Amino acid sequence: MKYIYILLFISLLLFGCKKDETNDIPINIENQNTVEEIFKATGCKPTNVQDINIARMRLFVDNNNIKYLYGSKTKNNIENFWIAKFDLSGNQLWEIINSKSLTTNFAYNPQVLHNGNLVFGCAQLNNDYVLAVQPVLITPQNGIAKFINVRENFQYSDITIFDNFFFCSINDRQLNLNSNAIRWFAQIDNEGNILNQDGEMNIPQNYSIWKDSNTFISFAESTIEKNNVLINSKEPIWAYKIQLPSHLKCEPNARFDKDTIIVNYKLELADETEKTYTYKLSYTTGKVYLNNNLDMYTFLDLEKPYIAPDSMTVTLHSINITNNNQGTTYYNISYTLQNKTKEKVITEGTFETLYSNLVKGDFQTGFFSKLYPGESINRTYTFKSISSTPYKIIQYKHDLMGSDADIIAKSLKWKINNK
Structure with a gap:
C-alpha cells in the first residue's frame, strides 16, 4: 500500500x-x-x-x-x-x-x-x-x-x-x-x-491483503481482522486477537489458500534470534485452524519450584480438569508460594488463564497478603470456561499493575493438558 x-x-x-x-x-x-x-x-x-x-x-x-x-x-x-x-x-x-x-x-x-x-x-x-x-x-x-x-x-x-x-x-x-x-x-x-x-469507507492503513475489491484482511501485531470497504458499522466482520512475544522487529505477510488466510509474523526476538509465528484462519468465519504461538514460550513442570520475576518462589502442584457435561469446564489448581529472600517483603501474585491465542481468560480473585522472608502459603483456586473454548495456559501474574505484554513475556507459565 x-x-x-x-x-x-x-x-x-x-x-x-x-x-x-x-x-x-x-x-x-x-x-x-x-x-x-x-x-x-x-x-x-x-x-x-x-x-x-x-x-x-x-x-x-x-x-x-x-x-x-x-x-x-x-x-x-x-x-x-x-x-x-x-x-x-x-x-x-x-x-x-x-x-x-x-x-x-x-x-x-x-x-x-x-x-x-x-x-x-x-x-x-x-x-x-x-x-x-x-x-x-x-x-x-x-x-x-x-x-x-x-x-x-x-x-x-x-x-x-x-x-x-x-x-x-x-x-x-x-x-x-x-x-x-x-x-x-x-x-x-x-x-x-x-x-x-x-460518504464513509473502511480503508486499511496498515498491512492488508484483499480477497476482492470489497473485503480485505488487515493484520497488525495485535489482531487479524476481516473488514468490508462499505462499512455499516465500525466493527470488523470478525477479529482474532493475538499476543506476540517481546521483539525488536516484526515483518508480517499474508496469503490466501482458497478460503484460508495464512498470516506469518517473522520476528527478531529480544535475544536477536529469529522466529516465525503462523496463524491459519477461515476467511469466512475467522475460525482458527492453526497457530504455533504456544511454541514461543517455555512451559514449566508441576511440583517443581520456580522463582518469579518478583522473587517469589512458586510451585504449582496440580491442575485438575473436570466437566459438568452441560457446557462448563472447571480447572482447579493447588499451589504454594514461598518468600525465600532474606530482606524482601513480597506481595502475593495471582494466577490467570489464557486461550491458545494468548488472550486472557479467567483470573483469580480474592484477598491476597504479603509474605515476609521465610513465610509461605498454600492455596487452591478454581477457574471456569465454556467447554467449547478451553483454556490452554495458566500463568502466575507477578505484577498486578504491569502491562499484559510485559507480564506474558516474563511470567511463569504452565500448559493445560485438556482431554
Missing part, C-alpha cells in the same frame, strides 16, 4: 503537495514562455513544443527516468490543466490540455499506479477557492486521459494505492479548512472505473 497526503488549501494554489516539494520548479515569470526557460527549469530541452503559455509548471520523473511537465497552460485568459511527456532527449511525446473548463484548473500530485498508469489531481478554482478536485487517469504510453467524474464538487486530499485500485478521500483537517468540501470517498480501479463511492 502506498499512502500520500496532500495539502489542499492556499498552499495547494502554489502546488504545495507533499510528495513533490523537492521537485519545485522556479519559473521566471517575466520570461517563462521560451524553450530555454523550460530547459533551465527542468534540465530537459523540448524540441517541438508549440504555443508555450505556461502558467504553472513542475517536473515529475518516474521510476524509468521519464520526465513529465505538469501544471497549467493559459488559453483565453484561463489556466487549463496541462501535462506533457518528454523522452530522454527532450522531445515532447504528447501533451494533454483540458480546455473545456470555464474556471481555473491545473494538474498536481502525480502518482504511479501498480499497472504503470498515472493519476493526477485536476484542481478547479474560483477566486482562489478550491471548487473541486477531480482524479485524472493517464495512460503514459499514449497520453490518453480519463477525467473521472465521481460526483459534483468532489474533492480529495488523500490517495491510498493498492495493487488493483486506489482510494480518493478527504481527511478531517481539510474538511475543516475548506468550507466547499464534503466528506466523500471513491474507490477506483487502475483503468479509471469507479468501483465504489460513499
Whole structure:
C-alpha cells in the first residue's frame, strides 16, 4: 500500500503537495514562455513544443527516468490543466490540455499506479477557492486521459494505492479548512472505473491483503481482522486477537489458500534470534485452524519450584480438569508460594488463564497478603470456561499493575493438558 497526503488549501494554489516539494520548479515569470526557460527549469530541452503559455509548471520523473511537465497552460485568459511527456532527449511525446473548463484548473500530485498508469489531481478554482478536485487517469504510453467524474464538487486530499485500485478521500483537517468540501470517498480501479463511492469507507492503513475489491484482511501485531470497504458499522466482520512475544522487529505477510488466510509474523526476538509465528484462519468465519504461538514460550513442570520475576518462589502442584457435561469446564489448581529472600517483603501474585491465542481468560480473585522472608502459603483456586473454548495456559501474574505484554513475556507459565 502506498499512502500520500496532500495539502489542499492556499498552499495547494502554489502546488504545495507533499510528495513533490523537492521537485519545485522556479519559473521566471517575466520570461517563462521560451524553450530555454523550460530547459533551465527542468534540465530537459523540448524540441517541438508549440504555443508555450505556461502558467504553472513542475517536473515529475518516474521510476524509468521519464520526465513529465505538469501544471497549467493559459488559453483565453484561463489556466487549463496541462501535462506533457518528454523522452530522454527532450522531445515532447504528447501533451494533454483540458480546455473545456470555464474556471481555473491545473494538474498536481502525480502518482504511479501498480499497472504503470498515472493519476493526477485536476484542481478547479474560483477566486482562489478550491471548487473541486477531480482524479485524472493517464495512460503514459499514449497520453490518453480519463477525467473521472465521481460526483459534483468532489474533492480529495488523500490517495491510498493498492495493487488493483486506489482510494480518493478527504481527511478531517481539510474538511475543516475548506468550507466547499464534503466528506466523500471513491474507490477506483487502475483503468479509471469507479468501483465504489460513499460518504464513509473502511480503508486499511496498515498491512492488508484483499480477497476482492470489497473485503480485505488487515493484520497488525495485535489482531487479524476481516473488514468490508462499505462499512455499516465500525466493527470488523470478525477479529482474532493475538499476543506476540517481546521483539525488536516484526515483518508480517499474508496469503490466501482458497478460503484460508495464512498470516506469518517473522520476528527478531529480544535475544536477536529469529522466529516465525503462523496463524491459519477461515476467511469466512475467522475460525482458527492453526497457530504455533504456544511454541514461543517455555512451559514449566508441576511440583517443581520456580522463582518469579518478583522473587517469589512458586510451585504449582496440580491442575485438575473436570466437566459438568452441560457446557462448563472447571480447572482447579493447588499451589504454594514461598518468600525465600532474606530482606524482601513480597506481595502475593495471582494466577490467570489464557486461550491458545494468548488472550486472557479467567483470573483469580480474592484477598491476597504479603509474605515476609521465610513465610509461605498454600492455596487452591478454581477457574471456569465454556467447554467449547478451553483454556490452554495458566500463568502466575507477578505484577498486578504491569502491562499484559510485559507480564506474558516474563511470567511463569504452565500448559493445560485438556482431554
